[in-house]
Amino acid sequence: MQLVISSVLSAADVAKLLTLLRNAPAGEGWLDGVATSGKQSAQVKNNQQMPEHGKVTQQARELVVGAISRHPSFMTAALPRRLYPPNFNRYTGSANTFGAHIDNALRTLPGAPGFLRTDLSCTLFLSEPDSYAGGELVIQAAGGEQAYKLPAGSLLLYPANTVHRVNPVTSGERIACFFWIESMVRSQEQRELLYELDMTIMAQRTRELQRGGKESAESVRLTGTYHNLLRMWAQP
Template sequence: MFLHLKQVFTPDEVQSARLLLGADAPWVDGRASAGGQAQASKQNQQLAQGSDVSQQLQAQVQAALGRDALFFSAALPKRIFNPLFNRYSGDSNFYGAHIDGAVLHSQNPAQWVRSDISCTLFLSAPEEYDGGELLIQEPLGERRIKLPAGDMILYPSSTVHQVAPVTRGARIASFFWIESMVRSTEQRQMLFDMDMALLRLRSEVGEKHPSMVQLTGTYHNLLRLWADV
């Protein structure tokens, strides 16, 4: 599933986050958090996880996700890896082709998270930097993603992806992973499509229409069959 979520962060929240993520923020070498294979291709900066700034921003991202009904419908989150923050600029400006680790250890809270869904929340406006596209390989070609500040992309963690070199300015973003209650990408997609269709149908025929009752029940029965909580 690929999904573009708009305005996960409001403009005010983007501005607040950017003030905290300035040049004086506790940036460290991004390779410190990479596995052996990724270290060779990762050249960026990452906000120190244990810093007060990181804790504050993590709470803001978690709160934004909690109020986004479309995010919940698409991801059906069971566990969320604590949000991280990175910066691509200058000589630390790219992340080569890689696949995210299958099981990752989150610090806040301390837990293991299976990476079903990868998420990037863009905090820099596209006009602030050149390059820096998120490139995701697919059987039919390559997706090139560069979203407005405050928007987020969800995509399968099993895909090969990279961040193209930033040749001007700075690309700042939050990134994290989701372990879904529904492990199968195909099953999550079907449930999401059904949920979106139910929303449209509800506005046309009303909540109490017999077809709405039956189809809503079918959605929950499928979720009951596939979900692992």
């Protein structure tokens, strides 16, 4: 499932992030993007990214993590167990593309022992789509390719086992945040079922309350079913 989640960041938060990233002091700014690449993806990666351990990166990262942690649709869809610390990339000028690749299944967690299993990939768009040409995130799916170029502050959540690319940015500047998620529910199919069930429960509950009534016995039972499935499938 590829899921677009709108307005994860406010316009003010986007502006704050872009100011931080664009005004990073010497030694804290954009580097060659191969730093987080595997062997295969390094061959097709031509972009820039912020240093993983920089102070500016850490400030920007805290803003993003706070926002996604408060967003109910993100939490319901991802059911995050652990996050790979968000980082930031830029496509512009001659460093303007990332060819077809698949993300590494395991990533070493910076500053922590062990590995993170990449169940989900996430791109949070920070540049408005009309400020640059090209730069679509293209994902190969069973029904064919799907291209995404989202408004600033919106994100795309998608399975990390998909082949994807970023088309060349032919003018302007594309800045985004990217990270990976290890979910409490490893199975993609189970996560999708839980997400659809939870969205249905929330929609039904909203209708019931808007009509001035109380939550129905059916909503309570569906909520119980959701949590019992989560209890059965989750690995916290």
